[in-house]
Amino acid sequence: xxxxxxxxxxxxxxxxxxxxxxxxxxxxxxxxxxxxxxxxxxxxxxxxxxxxxxxxxxxxxxxxxxxxxxxxxxxxxxxxxxxxxxxxxxxxxxxxxxxxxxxxxxxxxxxxxxxxxxxxxxxxxxxxxxxxxxxxxxxxxxxxxxxxxxxxxxxxxxxxxxxxxxxxxxxxxxxxxxxxxxxxxxxxxxxxxxxxxxxxxxxxxxxxxxxxxxxxxxxxxxxxxxxxxxxxxxxxxxxxxxxxxxxxxxxxxxxxxxxxxxxxxxxxxxxxxxxxxxxxxxxxxxxxxxxxxxxxxxxxxxxxxxxxxxxxxxxxxxxxxxxxxxxxxxxxxxxxxxxxxxxxxxxxxxxxxxxxxxxxxxxx
Amino acid sequence: xxxxxxxxxxxxxxxxxxxxxxxxxxxxxxxxxxxxxxxxxxxxxxxxxxxxxxxxxxxxxxxxxxxxxxxxxxxxxxxxxxxxxxxxxxxxxxxxxxxxxxxxxxxxxxxxxxxxxxxxxxxxxxxxxxxxxxxxxxxxxxxxxxxxxxxxxxxxxxxxxxxxxxxxxxxxxxxxxxxxxxxxxxxxxxxxxxxxxxxxxxxxxxxxxxxxxxxxxxxxxxx
Numbered sequence: 001x002x003x004x005x006x007x008x009x010x011x012x013x014x015x016x017x018x019x020x021x022x023x024x025x026x027x028x029x030x031x032x033x034x035x036x037x038x039x040x041x042x043x044x045x046x047x048x049x050x051x052x053x054x055x056x057x058x059x060x061x062x063x064x065x066x067x068x069x070x071x072x073x074x075x076x077x078x079x080x081x082x083x084x085x086x087x088x089x090x091x092x093x094x095x096x097x098x099x100x101x102x103x104x105x106x107x108x109x110x111x112x113x114x115x116x117x118x119x120x121x122x123x124x125x126x127x128x129x130x131x132x133x134x135x136x137x138x139x140x141x142x143x144x145x146x147x148x149x150x151x152x153x154x155x156x157x158x159x160x161x162x163x164x165x166x167x168x169x170x171x172x173x174x175x176x177x178x179x180x181x182x183x184x185x186x187x188x189x190x191x192x193x194x195x196x197x198x199x200x201x202x203x204x205x206x207x208x209x210x211x212x213x214x215x216x217x218x219x220x221x222x223x224x225x226x227x228x229x230x231x232x233x234x235x236x237x238x239x240x241x242x243x244x245x246x247x248x249x250x251x252x253x254x255x256x257x258x259x260x261x262x263x264x265x266x267x268x269x270x271x272x273x274x275x276x277x278x279x280x281x282x283x284x285x286x287x288x289x290x291x292x293x294x295x296x297x298x299x300x301x302x303x304x305x306x307x308x309x310x311x312x313x314x315x316x317x318x319x320x321x322x323x324x325x326x327x328x329x330x331x332x333x334x335x336x337x338x339x340x341x342x343x344x345x346x347x348x349x350x351x352x353x354x355x356x357x358x359x360x361x362x363x364x
Numbered sequence: 365x366x367x368x369x370x371x372x373x374x375x376x377x378x379x380x381x382x383x384x385x386x387x388x389x390x391x392x393x394x395x396x397x398x399x400x401x402x403x404x405x406x407x408x409x410x411x412x413x414x415x416x417x418x419x420x421x422x423x424x425x426x427x428x429x430x431x432x433x434x435x436x437x438x439x440x441x442x443x444x445x446x447x448x449x450x451x452x453x454x455x456x457x458x459x460x461x462x463x464x465x466x467x468x469x470x471x472x473x474x475x476x477x478x479x480x481x482x483x484x485x486x487x488x489x490x491x492x493x494x495x496x497x498x499x500x501x502x503x504x505x506x507x508x509x510x511x512x513x514x515x516x517x518x519x520x521x522x523x524x525x526x527x528x529x530x531x532x533x534x535x536x537x538x539x540x541x542x543x544x545x546x547x548x549x550x551x552x553x554x555x556x557x558x559x560x561x562x563x564x565x566x567x568x569x570x571x572x573x574x575x576x577x578x579x580x581x582x583x584x585x586x587x
Binding site: 001004005007008269270272273274275276277278279280281283356357358361 | 416419421422442445446448449450452454456460461462463464465469473474477478519
């Protein structure tokens with residue numbers, strides 16, 4: 001009976017399913033893209049191979065958002081701490097050229113950077129050979145159709161692409177440290193220091209030593225940084241995600257409410273017939289709610305498939321983005337959609353159950 | 365013989381805006397088990413209201429209604445619904461089949477609502493008797509009026525109700541189909557001692573009943 005009823009009004013059924021699918025897909029994609037952004041940034045830091053990060057006071061753990069350069073000579077003092085294998089300074093520069101969006105460019109010292117990270121994997125080209133040479137990672141190159149030898153505009157200057165490197169080592173764009181300092185008028189300054197210990201087991205000891213050496217600096221292990229890169233630690237982002245999820249759920253709920261409300265209005269006489277056969281209020285409510293549950297189930301599956309499809313399209317169109325579709329959030333999205341659907345169908349179901357059988361049978 | 369239906373001074377008043385409209389003004393009715401009773405009268409005389417009260421679809425304003433020993437005036441809506449589920453079968457003028465279901469599903473849903481499950485022997489016997497075996501997989505729109513009414517009768521009797529209440533069962537049928545439906549009601553009554561209360565405008569339809577009760581202005585007229 002439930003399937004017959006749903007198939008009897010195919011357009012309304014499809015619209016309802018679509019609304020739920022969009023709700024589920026939207027929840028998955030909003031969460032997937034925000035967590036993907038954070039996880040991608042975190043993975044790239046992890047990919048450096050450093051154990052500890054040392055930043056000036058007030059620096060943001062979103063690289064490039066804070067601007068608080070410190071003397072680069074601090075690196076020499078950090079390098080003298082026992083169990084420190086290598087230290088590399090990095091100067092962040094935010095590139096906001098029209099057309100290429102906002103990118104954080106890392107000014108690096110290739111020699112120390114290689115000691116900490118083990119060096120870039122060059123897919124094409126090689127290291128800087130001049131002050132206005134740049135390295136880009138493969139995803140940036142794919143997204144912006146960049147080739148070795150091309151000139152790209154960074155920080156309002158033309159840079160020659162010296163090499164394309166495998167992604168996953170901090171940034172997507174690298175320029176020589178001296179050039180970055182020049183362009184930022186921050187001579188002999190750096191934004192952050194990455195430390196590699198002789199053994200990861202010495203991380204805590206080295207962090208304590210850094211605290212003693214420079215108590216005003218922020219010292220954080222890469223391991224801890226990874227745990228901080230979640231939406232929960234970014235109140236504004238968390239609120240943004242919550243707001244978007246709430247909007248998606250409310251829209252889904254309203255569509256189902258309207259759909260089921262018109263359903264029971266159209267089927268008033270049928271409800272009267274069921275009542276004349278002795279159907280209880282519970283029976284009538286169950287029919288309406290089960291219909292809604294079927295819509296939700298199909299919509300949820302549709303939402304999952306839609307999100308997977310959208311992920312493919314997004315990654316194909318914007319290779320530098322990252323979309324993390326987690327099972328945990330798939331479960332949450334399904335529960336939210338099911339809950340919203342049941343809530344939206346509840347009042348129409350209740351109203352159907354409370355219809356007077358004589359009035360319902362006389363309904364034209 | 366014990367009466368299966370007994371009403372005493374039964375009254376029903378509808379409130380339409382600020383106006384009270386009396387539909388039944390004090391009906392005394394007695395129907396015995398196994399009887400086939402026809403109720404005739406002009407439109408608005410209260411026949412349908414009486415049938416709805418006897419079927420537990422609505423409650424009386426005052427008076428006594430005993431159906432199979434149960435006093436409807438003291439029962440809650442849920443209790444009357446439960447009683448209707450097990451003891452009452454309805455046949456309507458407009459057939460009232462569920463349009464999205466096949467004839468088979470329309471009959472089966474009555475068994476489903478009753479909760480005793482599908483009884484294949486009863487099902488076979490009923491559809492055989494009503495001559496709708498080859499129509500079971502059709503939806504109502506694909507059936508003639510007479511076939512729809514036979515499916516509706518099958519649905520009404522599939523759960524072996526104590527009382528069959530028929531509200532103008534031939535009102536939407538031509539003469540030939542009317543006769544078929546009336547014959548089936550007669551057969552049900554004679555072969556299975558099915559108690560039937562039938563409302564009709566049609567004197568020929570009323571003639572198949574054991575007894576005819578006449579109503580006017582919310583009263584039952586004396587014989």
